[in-house]
Amino acid sequence: MNNHFAPLEETIDAFCRKLVSSDQHQTIAVAVSGGSDSMALCLLMHTWAQKNHCTLIALTVDHRLRENSLQEAQTVKKWIEERGIKHHILTWNHSSITTGIQKKAREARYDLLTNFCHQHNIKTICTAHHEADQLETFLMRLSKGSGLEGLSVMKQLSVWNNVTIGRPLLSTQPGILKEYLQTLPQKYINDPSNKDLKFERVQWRTLLQNMNEQGLSMKQFPQSLNRLQSVNDFIDQTIEDAWNDVVMLTDDTISISIVSLLQLHECIATKIIARTLQQVSGKAYCAPYEKMLDIFHQLQENRFKKHSVGGCVIAQKRAQLMIIKDERLQNASS
Incomplete structure (x- = not known):
């Protein structure tokens, strides 16, 4: 692999070593939507797992919010299994949702993922949240008057439903993750909701992109x-x-x-x-x-x-x- 990605691989190595005891075989789950961030994380963790006698299981949640969501999940499953990684699709069954879609989907997603972990005796699941996600979350919470705890945003390790949620990429820019996939090469899915301005997070993302284009940097964030x-x-x-x-x-x-x-x-x-x-x-x-x-x-x-x-x-x-x-x-x- 190109030395350009050595810091990325070192980040994964340091994080996973904290999670996994060296004296025993363990299983770690990774949440994979099929987007560039989660696909890159999954493949980085797979490389690490192979070298360190660890089992990796990839989990994709079909939120059933778009007509082709199952087809997308099956495409992700095909890509993942072609890489020799175990994969499961988890389905969110729900009635019609018109308000608070992203919040409800997030809570349902974490419930499905952590319930799977309980059923299979998995202690940790990793997600692909990165540095740009941190900044967006910070601005969203700042606009709502959050206190210090809220403004501290996501931690590398947190707990949901008594399962550890690991976020190894919080100091990583998303651009290098796409570069990593292009080098392999590996396809990924572009989620249209990531550009839908009816969602608050997308509004903040668009604002930040406009700021960068105007030369206003958030490098010190x-x-x-x-x-x-x-x-x-x-x-x-x-x-x-x-x-x-x-x-x-x-x-x-x-x-x-x-x-x-x-x-x-x-x-x-x-x-x-x-x-x-x-x-x-x-x-x-x-x-x-x-x-x-x-x-x-x-x-x-x-x-x-x-x-x-x-x-x-x-x-x-x-x-x-x-x-x-x-x-x-x-x-x-x-």
Whole structure:
């Protein structure tokens, strides 16, 4: 392979070595839409897996949002299997969707991918999010008034449905991924929705392209993002340090010491409340910051009332906040 791609291969090597124990054979999944980014990631990881006695399984989700979606998924399957890689198509069965299409599709996609991983005892699935995706996500969240955690955008490792989501390409520009495929050579699919301006992400992508054409560079964005993430990591560590002093776990409830909680800065206290709700409810996303801040202020002013928020019920019992799963959510999942 051309030395031009050595840094790309080194990125994959360093990332995968962190995921896979050297003393045992493991399986990693990779999400492949068929676009240039995910096709490149899949083939890069396949090369690494062959050299390191690891099994790679490629997964393509058929969202059934376009007439030819199944045909596209089958084309991807053919390409992948021609390379000697195991491949599965996962289908999202749903009724008609008219609003929030991208958000609903994303959540369904991650549910399908992680459920497959559970069924096949796979601990990690990798996605092809890259540096340009990071910038788009940052601008989308900035426009909505996100706080530090939201503006820190995607991490290399996160968890969905108790499966690790790996993103090895977050510091990689998409252009080199297309160059890599051209060198092999390998075909890929151009998704028409990536140019559909009714989607917010596409609007931001188009704006950024126009800025680049006008000579307005975002080259310093990764440095700024690293600084934001460093501060956010410090806050995460502070939350972990405070957790054991504030939170008590039982089989089906979590209780929070109100006295200990009120001694914390509101930034830390609100995040602890949000994460306890997330842990009890099993939801992928934390409850809105504004609601957590309101609960904290009610506790400060001794006017707290029972809440139903984030899929949980929060009630005060003497000097404790008791958090249990909302019965409506329990009934829906039983």
